[in-house]
Amino acid sequence: MKTNKLFTTVMLAMMLLIVGCKKENQDKQTQFSNKSRLTLMQENVLHFDSFDEVYDYLNADQQDGFMSYGEIMDQAYFELDPEKRFKTLEELKAFVEANCDRYQLILVGEDEFMFESRLYNHPFRNVANQEGLFQVKDSTYRIVENGLLATPTENAKELSVWDPMGICSNKVVYHSFVSNSKDNSNNCGSSLEDEHVDGFNKIVFSITITNGSLGGSYSFLNLRYYAKPYHYSVAWFGCYRTITLSTHTACDYYANNTWKRHDNTYSYETPSTVSSLEKNIKFFTNSIIQDVHIGGTDSYARTADAGKVHFKCNVGILNMQ
Secondary structure, three states, X not given: OOOOOEEEOOOOOOOEEOOOOOOOOOOOOOOOOOEOOEEEOHHHOEEEOOHHHHHHHHXXXXXXXXXXXXXXXXXXXXXHOHHHHOOOHHHHHHHHHHOOOOEEEEEEEOOEEEEEEOOOOOOOOOOOOOOOEEEEOOEEEEEEOOEEEEEEHHHHHHHHOOOOOOOOOXXXXXXXXXXXXXXXXXXXXXEEEEEEEEOOEEEEEEEEEEEEEEEOOEEEEEEEEEEEEEEEOOOEEEOOEOOEEEEEEEEEEEEOOEEEEEEEEEEEEOOOOEOOEEEEEEEEXXXXXXXXXXXXXXXXXXXXXXXXEEEEEXXXXXXXX
């Protein structure tokens, strides 16, 4: 099994084994309903007035009938019951090859793979529709590996023909999640990800910080915690577990020509078994934020059978402003 190790990485960046595709994308039928504070636009795309509203929606317990890209993919994944269905790695590889529009194998060690749905931990998968689209103000976004595609809504059709290999319309802008924030002081990076393995059980945990504008001089930081459990047979398969999350993170941001810090703590345990746990924590400021990173953190996620992923970075600065 793969041993536990700590590393800093950009959001969603992993070593992928891409298997050749032999199947056309299948139509997905979903149902939608109206939402409070949000308006459903043409083509069943959710419309938000700001990214602040996007994060509010992600944190809410939605019971409105909207089936997002993330929910569609998760439902299809667990309906497969992959741990019982696939008896050999060769059988699993053949299935992914025939269904690569929806699934992937991720190489995590020598001859060791994770079986996952496409864009399985994308931060906006649960606001995007079945085509991966959502709208903020007058722009339409499409979720892709390691980022977003964006274009004015009148050019939204360009998103359906964008070439992910790099030959794209000049009307489409690619927003990468890569950040190189530095302040010559305490800096744990803009994203942390690690895993802990105990026998045939594993938990993967990540922390990511981003920022956005609310118009004028108002900005916000968003701190995203994401944990997901796995169980191993012929590969690592997603599973349901009770997840405990305990966090203490210092968010460093650059505004008005100086570095500032926001200190945050959060604890939670899921009341029942879940396939993943995501929490977005926001902080608002009346300054224009130019850069952000994790200044320090003492945070962990755990399950009873897989143990704990525990990030300890610059813990001495916590509670220091």
